[in-house]
Structure formats: structure tokens, C-alpha cells
Amino acid sequence: MELSHLIQTSQVEKVRVCCPLMPSVTGTLCVSSHHLILSAQAVEDTKQEKCELWLLHCAVDSVEKSVHNIGMLKSKENNKDGEGGSSSGTVTLKCKDLQVIQLEIPDMEETFNVARSVQALSSLDNISLSYPFFFRPAGCKLGKGWSRDTxxxxxxxxxxxxxxxxxxxxxxxxxxxxxxxxxxxxxxxxxxxxxxxxxxxxxxxxxxxxxxxxxxxxxxxxxxxxxxxxxxxxxxxxxxxxxxxxxxxxxxxxxxxxxxxxxxxxxxxxxxxxxxxxxxxxxxxxxxxxxxxxxxxxxxxxxxxxxxxxxxxxxxxxxxxxxxxxxxxxxxxxxxxxxxxxxxxxxxxxxxxxxxxxxxxxxxxxxxxxxxxxxxxxxxxxxxxxxxxxxxxxxxxxxxxxxxxxxxxxxxxxxxxxxxxxxxxxxxxxxxxxxxxxxxxxxxxxxxxxxxxxxxxxxxxxxxxxxxxxxxxxxxxxxxxxxxxxxxxxxxxxxxxxxxxxxxxxxxxxxxxxxxxxxxxxxxxxxxxxxxxxxxxxxxxxxxxx
Incomplete structure (x- = not known):
């Protein structure tokens, strides 16, 4: 099975990430086969610095989603000026180590796509698709560090x-x-x-x-x-x-x-x-x-x-x-x-x-x-x-x-x-x-x-x-x-x-x-x-x- 088939949205711009005890950051959210990755650039006149946040899908215990301003959403067919209220959403990721991460996404459809993708990728049953089988840290050789002849x-x-x-x-x-x-x-x-x-x-x-x-x-x-x-x-x-x-x-x-x-x-x-x-x-x-x-x-x-x-x-x-x-x-x-x-x-x-x-x-x-x-x-x-x-x-x-x-x-x-x-x-x-x-x-x-x-x-x-x-x-x-x-x-x-x-x-x-x-x-x-x-x-x- 290709894990990429479970990804409904691979990249979303202008996503705001909020975590307790940490300043919020805004950047590009990428959904890969094993990680959620947020890449944020430094912004002048703000405290935001360049950073990159990585989260394993298997670390997610619960996925919750909510939509904002849905009552203001108007279809382009009914809006002559092509303008109107927009609908955004929030995906709340509750992790197995008890960390809570909120993703504020500026589009309702992308909100649901990200939530469904993480939900699917965080609940894989096939052990051979687990990230440890793909993790290759620099300077480390396979087989080293294992307890042998216990x-x-x-x-x-x-x-x-x-x-x-x-x-x-x-x-x-x-x-x-x-x-x-x-x-x-x-x-x-x-x-x-x-x-x-x-x-x-x-x-x-x-x-x-x-x-x-x-x-x-x-x-x-x-x-x-x-x-x-x-x-x-x-x-x-x-x-x-x-x-x-x-x-x-x-x-x-x-x-x-x-x-x-x-x-x-x-x-x-x-x-x-x-x-x-x-x-x-x-x-x-x-x-x-x-x-x-x-x-x-x-x-x-x-x-x-x-x-x-x-x-x-x-x-x-x-x-x-x-x-x-x-x-x-x-x-x-x-x-x-x-x-x-x-x-x-x-x-x-x-x-x-x-x-x-x-x-x-x-x-x-x-x-x-x-x-x-x-x-x-x-x-x-x-x-x-x-x-x-x-x-x-x-x-x-x-x-x-x-x-x-x-x-x-x-x-x-x-x-x-x-x-x-x-x-x-x-x-x-x-x-x-x-x-x-x-x-x-x-x-x-x-x-x-x-x-x-x-x-x-x-x-x-x-x-x-x-x-x-x-x-x-x-x-x-x-x-x-x-x-x-x-x-x-x-x-x-x-x-x-x-x-x-x-x-x-x-x-x-x-x-x-x-x-x-x-x-x-x-x-x-x-x-x-x-x-x-x-x-x-x-x-x-x-x-x-x-």
C-alpha cells in the first residue's frame, strides 16, 4: 500500500500553529507519508523566527476539527462580485505524549482534507509501514545499539x-x-x-x-x-x-x-x-x-x-x-x-x-x-x-x-x-x-x-x-x-x-x-x-x- 494514497492534501499555505507554552507561528504545512511538517519563515516587525516543526503521524492520539464562519460562506454563483465571507477551520491534534497542537487553516475544505489525512496516517495497522523502518539518522548504522544476548x-x-x-x-x-x-x-x-x-x-x-x-x-x-x-x-x-x-x-x-x-x-x-x-x-x-x-x-x-x-x-x-x-x-x-x-x-x-x-x-x-x-x-x-x-x-x-x-x-x-x-x-x-x-x-x-x-x-x-x-x-x-x-x-x-x-x-x-x-x-x-x-x-x- 502506498501511504501517499491516504494524503488528500499535501500542502497548505498560511497555516497558524498554536501550542501551550510556545509562541504561535504561521507558515506552510506539508503532509508527508509519516510526518506533518510546518515550515515558517522569519517575519519582520514580529517575534516570529524561522523554524521547522515535525510531528510523526503515529504520535497523534486524537484528531478533532471545527469550522468557523460557515454561516457566512457564499457560493460564487450567488455572489455577483465574487466576494463574500470565507470559511476557515481548526484541526486540533492531541498527541500520545499529551501535547495539544492546534492548526488554524484558512480554508474549510483543506481543514477536512488535513484532518482526514492525519486520521488515516495515524492509525495504520501494518507494522512494516511504521516510520522506524524508514528512519535513517545520519551517522548511525543499522544493528548498532541493540541489546544482544539479554x-x-x-x-x-x-x-x-x-x-x-x-x-x-x-x-x-x-x-x-x-x-x-x-x-x-x-x-x-x-x-x-x-x-x-x-x-x-x-x-x-x-x-x-x-x-x-x-x-x-x-x-x-x-x-x-x-x-x-x-x-x-x-x-x-x-x-x-x-x-x-x-x-x-x-x-x-x-x-x-x-x-x-x-x-x-x-x-x-x-x-x-x-x-x-x-x-x-x-x-x-x-x-x-x-x-x-x-x-x-x-x-x-x-x-x-x-x-x-x-x-x-x-x-x-x-x-x-x-x-x-x-x-x-x-x-x-x-x-x-x-x-x-x-x-x-x-x-x-x-x-x-x-x-x-x-x-x-x-x-x-x-x-x-x-x-x-x-x-x-x-x-x-x-x-x-x-x-x-x-x-x-x-x-x-x-x-x-x-x-x-x-x-x-x-x-x-x-x-x-x-x-x-x-x-x-x-x-x-x-x-x-x-x-x-x-x-x-x-x-x-x-x-x-x-x-x-x-x-x-x-x-x-x-x-x-x-x-x-x-x-x-x-x-x-x-x-x-x-x-x-x-x-x-x-x-x-x-x-x-x-x-x-x-x-x-x-x-x-x-x-x-x-x-x-x-x-x-x-x-x-x-x-x-x-x-x-x-x-x-x-x-x-x-x-x-x-
């Missing part, structure tokens, strides 16, 4: 601590589980044939695999999907043996089900369910529900609507913020991650986390638990490895979950801001422990934006199998390669970072959980004071970020 590196670090686990290629060519990587870490005593049988007992064939090894207590964090118990109470001895082997001689472990107990039990009617206590006597089940799917997406939509509601009193605004329940979701996520970390650090027990699919809130809990426990995950390199291992390699379906952002309206499909919730929780940790994280808020905002729309291929597709199929590593550039560039990295580092070898236990008291203004209000509130503060901090610690 699981092998993880295993080599593990082997230095224990020899009770092995690296299995049972999932070679993704033949056992399509959403797992080709290599996984499993107990040494479990054979590949046993793993295949255990996989058949878990939804999506996502059988229990190692997520994290805690060297101090020799306890492990596992993740999986729900067991396929069903109404007939099916069971799998291979699954039972796998979990018992993961205990490594410990007397018992905990299964944290991120659903309500009643919800987990009702899942049996559709073939799912939870572990039978009689079949897993060495495991105790804890039910702790986290909101997911459409409910979580609606919460984000309500939050964004509240943030951008300018004609609202303080009390009403705070009431709407509370009603969005976003901060409550942060509290619950941090609480549950803290529970998992506490079982490992203080109780010295193994933990298995799962919900239904094991690729959404499950990953939220396991990744946050590792941030709490492991100082390595709090470094720049370690944090990237955490996202690579616990989100990308673990099969979080970014293409589905991040298809729409906070401006999305109507009936949701499979959108859910689990990853954005994770980043928000990370920001809460950076605020509560300002010296324990090597990365700063800028990195979190960057990841949030690129997860929803990007010129890089890092967050493309839903799992490793799809990325291999589309040859993402061979045909697109990696976001990590750019972020690790010295010039870029210096803006993402925390100037007061000091390695903290201890676990960091987040507070979930109401006064401790705050709105992430740096992301949700960044296009509404000036950040000049933050930039000055950042520069001054570097000066005080005796370093030069530049």
Missing part, C-alpha cells in the same frame, strides 16, 4: 551465584511459547520435555520462568500466566514439579495472584483459574487485585482530562484527580511489589507472580520488586536491562497496549497503560529516594513518549517472535543506542546518585503518592525552573553535565 548475560550473572538453574533453548523458534524469548532460565532438574508439558497447562503456554534471583536469601522471583484448571479441575504434575524445583529446598513459597480471589475462581468457567491448594501444598496463595485493561485505560483518560481542564476550581480539580483513581493504582502497584519484595528479602521465600495472561500486571509487579531489591536495577545500564528483560523479552504486547494514549475516547480494544503505570511508579521511587537512582525523570518521560510513538524500533511489536518476523533489529534503529550516546546520556543522569546496596521500601501513604507533573503537566507548566535547578545541582556537586 538472556545469556542474565544467566552468566546468575551462574556466578548459583548452579541450580540452567539456560534452556526449549523455546527455539518460539515453538513452545510464542510470547517468550527463545532462551529461558529454568531449574536444572527440569527437562525440556517436562517444560513442554508444563507449558500446556498455562494460558498462552507461559509456564513459570525465572525473573530474579536474590543472592542474600537465595530466593527467586518467578512469573507465569494462570493455570488452565478449568471447571473439571485439571492439573499438571510437570507444572507442580517445576514449581517445587524452583523452591530449591525451601519449605514453602508464595503465589501472588494479581486478581481478586473471586475473579480467579470464576476464571475456571472459561478454562482458567488458580492453583489448587491440595496440588501445591508447599505454596501459599495470596490474592491482591490490580486494575487492568479497559478500566486502567479509562482511569488514564479521566486523569488526562482532569489535567487539561483549565476552567475548574482547586477543590473540583482535586476531586476529579481522586475520581480518576490513577494515584490509587500507583499505590496498589507499589504495595504489591513491596509485598513480593518483602517475601523475598525478609521472609526468605520464593515468589511466583501471575494474573491471567502474565504479560501485563504480572510484569509490573516483578519489575518493581526488582527495583526495590536490587541496586543493579537502579543504574542506567541495569534499568535498561530490566526493561529489556522484564517487558520486551517477557512479551508485554506494546503494539496493542500502547495503540492509544490518554486522549482516546470511545470503545477501547486492547489498550492498557501498564507500562506508563510502571514508569510513574518508578518516578515515585526517584522522588522518595532521590539519591538511589542513577537515572532521572527525563529518562522516564523519554521512555513514556517512545513507548507510544517513536522513530526507533525498540518498542515495536508485541513480542520477540514478531520482532524476529519483521526483522526489527536488522531494519530499524535502537532507542538504547541513542540514549547511551554521551551527549544524550548526560541529560538523563541523576547528579546526586550514590549506589545504595540496601532495599528501598516505598511509602504508600496518601501524602507520599503524588501526581507526576513532569509528564502529565509538562506541556502546561513551564519547566524552566527545573532546568535551572538541574544545572545548579551539577554545579554544586562539582560536575559539568555539558
Amino acid at each position: 538472556m545469556e548475560n542474565f544467566y552468566h550473572k546468575l551462574k556466578a551465584e548459583t548452579d541450580a538453574w540452567r539456560l534452556s533453548d526449549v523455546n527455539e523458534n518460539f515453538k513452545v511459547c510464542p510470547s517468550y524469548p527463545e532462551k529461558i532460565i529454568v531449574p536444572l532438574s527440569c527437562s525440556d520435555n517436562s517444560l513442554k508439558r508444563a507449558a500446556a497447562f498455562r494460558q498462552g503456554r507461559r509456564f513459570p520462568v525465572l525473573s530474579y534471583y536474590h543472592s542474600r536469601t537465595r530466593s527467586v522471583l518467578l512469573r507465569s500466566a494462570q493455570p488452565l484448571v478449568g471447571p473439571n479441575h485439571h492439573f499438571s504434575e510437570d507444572d507442580e514439579n517445576l514449581l517445587n524445583a524452583a523452591l530449591m529446598g525451601q519449605s514453602h513459597g508464595f503465589i501472588i495472584d494479581v486478581r481478586y480471589e473471586q475473579e480467579a475462581k470464576q476464571a475456571r468457567s472459561s478454562g482458567g483459574g488458580t492453583e489448587n491448594k491440595d496440588r501445591y501444598p508447599r505454596w501459599s496463595i495470596l490474592y491482591r487485585s490490580l486494575e487492568r485493561g479497559q478500566a486502567l485505560q479509562r482511569s488514564l483518560t479521566r486523569l488526562v482530562g482532569t489535567c487539561y481542564e483549565t476552567y475548574m476550581g482547586r477543590n473540583h480539580w482535586l476531586s476529579n484527580l481522586q475520581a480518576s483513581q490513577w494515584l490509587s493504582h500507583i499505590k496498589e502497584a507499589l504495595s504489591l511489589a513491596g509485598l513480593a519484595a518483602e517475601c523475598i528479602e525478609r521472609e526468605g521465600t520464593c515468589v511466583l507472580v501471575h494474573g491471567e495472561e502474565g504479560a501485563n500486571n504480572t510484569l509490573l509487579v516483578t519489575s518493581l520488586a526488582q527495583l526495590i531489591l536490587s541496586p543493579d536495577c537502579r543504574t542506567m545500564v541495569g534499568y535498561q536491562e530490566l526493561i529489556e528483560h522484564e517487558w520486551l523479552q517477557a512479551g508485554h504486547p506494546f503494539q496493542l497496549r500502547c495503540a492509544r494514549s490518554g486522549w482516546a475516547q470511545g470503545r477501547f480494544k486492547q489498550e492498557s497503560p501498564n507500562f506508563l503505570l510502571f514508569l510513574d511508579c518508578c518516578w515515585q521511587l526517584t522522588r522518595q529516594f532521590p539519591m538511589s537512582m542513577e537515572f532521572n525523570e527525563e529518562l522516564l518521560c523519554t521512555l513514556a513518549s517512545h513507548a507510544y510513538s517513536s522513530e526507533y524500533g525498540t518498542f515495536l511489536c508485541n513480542n520477540e517472535k514478531e520482532r524476529n518476523s519483521y526483522k526489527v533489529r536488522e531494519k530499524t534503529h535502537s532507542l538504547w543506542g541513542i540514549l547511551n550516546n554521551f551527549k544524550q546520556r548526560k541529560h538523563l543522569v541523576n547528579p546526586v546518585y550514590e549506589r545504595n546496596p540496601l532495599a528501598i521500601w516505598p511509602s504508600v501513604a496518601p501524602q507520599s503518592i503524588q501526581l507526576w507533573e513532569g509528564f502529565f503537566l509538562r506541556y502546561l507548566v513551564s519547566t524552566e525552573h527545573k532546568e535551572r535547578s538541574w544545572q545548579r545541582t551539577w554545579e554544586l556537586v562539582g560536575k559539568d553535565p555539558c
Whole structure:
């Protein structure tokens, strides 16, 4: 398919662009296959300078259009002088990173053409037509910057601590589980044939695999999907043996089900369910529900609507913020991650986390638990490895979950801001422990934006199998390669970072959980004071970020 066929108007003159916190500019608007481009020339006797603005179509979450002076519009046939009122229009683009851009277009027909073009180009289903496959930055080579051998590196670090686990290629060519990587870490005593049988007992064939090894207590964090118990109470001895082997001689472990107990039990009617206590006597089940799917997406939509509601009193605004329940979701996520970390650090027990699919809130809990426990995950390199291992390699379906952002309206499909919730929780940790994280808020905002729309291929597709199929590593550039560039990295580092070898236990008291203004209000509130503060901090610690 040629994307040019979707462009109804390729160029419009005298378009005025308005954005919050930025002076409006007037220039020529061009609609290309992947970008909206506004080219503005400097105008004498005004403050307008020469500039060029680029916006990816895939960054647009919502397109709204309105027409002005339509009542004054007269046809030339009815106007002898050929004069009369003209009709103009406005196209409002609400972006996935929450920026709002208004295009004031001097012609009604062009207004509709631009709106229809952007609407079509921002909602492409064909991944191979995505901009990352066409993006070729100067000085960058394809293939560089990608995280290679992620699981092998993880295993080599593990082997230095224990020899009770092995690296299995049972999932070679993704033949056992399509959403797992080709290599996984499993107990040494479990054979590949046993793993295949255990996989058949878990939804999506996502059988229990190692997520994290805690060297101090020799306890492990596992993740999986729900067991396929069903109404007939099916069971799998291979699954039972796998979990018992993961205990490594410990007397018992905990299964944290991120659903309500009643919800987990009702899942049996559709073939799912939870572990039978009689079949897993060495495991105790804890039910702790986290909101997911459409409910979580609606919460984000309500939050964004509240943030951008300018004609609202303080009390009403705070009431709407509370009603969005976003901060409550942060509290619950941090609480549950803290529970998992506490079982490992203080109780010295193994933990298995799962919900239904094991690729959404499950990953939220396991990744946050590792941030709490492991100082390595709090470094720049370690944090990237955490996202690579616990989100990308673990099969979080970014293409589905991040298809729409906070401006999305109507009936949701499979959108859910689990990853954005994770980043928000990370920001809460950076605020509560300002010296324990090597990365700063800028990195979190960057990841949030690129997860929803990007010129890089890092967050493309839903799992490793799809990325291999589309040859993402061979045909697109990696976001990590750019972020690790010295010039870029210096803006993402925390100037007061000091390695903290201890676990960091987040507070979930109401006064401790705050709105992430740096992301949700960044296009509404000036950040000049933050930039000055950042520069001054570097000066005080005796370093030069530049």
C-alpha cells in the first residue's frame, strides 16, 4: 500500500500553529507519508523566527476539527462580485505524549482534507509501514545499539551465584511459547520435555520462568500466566514439579495472584483459574487485585482530562484527580511489589507472580520488586536491562497496549497503560529516594513518549517472535543506542546518585503518592525552573553535565 494514497492534501499555505507554552507561528504545512511538517519563515516587525516543526503521524492520539464562519460562506454563483465571507477551520491534534497542537487553516475544505489525512496516517495497522523502518539518522548504522544476548548475560550473572538453574533453548523458534524469548532460565532438574508439558497447562503456554534471583536469601522471583484448571479441575504434575524445583529446598513459597480471589475462581468457567491448594501444598496463595485493561485505560483518560481542564476550581480539580483513581493504582502497584519484595528479602521465600495472561500486571509487579531489591536495577545500564528483560523479552504486547494514549475516547480494544503505570511508579521511587537512582525523570518521560510513538524500533511489536518476523533489529534503529550516546546520556543522569546496596521500601501513604507533573503537566507548566535547578545541582556537586 502506498501511504501517499491516504494524503488528500499535501500542502497548505498560511497555516497558524498554536501550542501551550510556545509562541504561535504561521507558515506552510506539508503532509508527508509519516510526518506533518510546518515550515515558517522569519517575519519582520514580529517575534516570529524561522523554524521547522515535525510531528510523526503515529504520535497523534486524537484528531478533532471545527469550522468557523460557515454561516457566512457564499457560493460564487450567488455572489455577483465574487466576494463574500470565507470559511476557515481548526484541526486540533492531541498527541500520545499529551501535547495539544492546534492548526488554524484558512480554508474549510483543506481543514477536512488535513484532518482526514492525519486520521488515516495515524492509525495504520501494518507494522512494516511504521516510520522506524524508514528512519535513517545520519551517522548511525543499522544493528548498532541493540541489546544482544539479554538472556545469556542474565544467566552468566546468575551462574556466578548459583548452579541450580540452567539456560534452556526449549523455546527455539518460539515453538513452545510464542510470547517468550527463545532462551529461558529454568531449574536444572527440569527437562525440556517436562517444560513442554508444563507449558500446556498455562494460558498462552507461559509456564513459570525465572525473573530474579536474590543472592542474600537465595530466593527467586518467578512469573507465569494462570493455570488452565478449568471447571473439571485439571492439573499438571510437570507444572507442580517445576514449581517445587524452583523452591530449591525451601519449605514453602508464595503465589501472588494479581486478581481478586473471586475473579480467579470464576476464571475456571472459561478454562482458567488458580492453583489448587491440595496440588501445591508447599505454596501459599495470596490474592491482591490490580486494575487492568479497559478500566486502567479509562482511569488514564479521566486523569488526562482532569489535567487539561483549565476552567475548574482547586477543590473540583482535586476531586476529579481522586475520581480518576490513577494515584490509587500507583499505590496498589507499589504495595504489591513491596509485598513480593518483602517475601523475598525478609521472609526468605520464593515468589511466583501471575494474573491471567502474565504479560501485563504480572510484569509490573516483578519489575518493581526488582527495583526495590536490587541496586543493579537502579543504574542506567541495569534499568535498561530490566526493561529489556522484564517487558520486551517477557512479551508485554506494546503494539496493542500502547495503540492509544490518554486522549482516546470511545470503545477501547486492547489498550492498557501498564507500562506508563510502571514508569510513574518508578518516578515515585526517584522522588522518595532521590539519591538511589542513577537515572532521572527525563529518562522516564523519554521512555513514556517512545513507548507510544517513536522513530526507533525498540518498542515495536508485541513480542520477540514478531520482532524476529519483521526483522526489527536488522531494519530499524535502537532507542538504547541513542540514549547511551554521551551527549544524550548526560541529560538523563541523576547528579546526586550514590549506589545504595540496601532495599528501598516505598511509602504508600496518601501524602507520599503524588501526581507526576513532569509528564502529565509538562506541556502546561513551564519547566524552566527545573532546568535551572538541574544545572545548579551539577554545579554544586562539582560536575559539568555539558
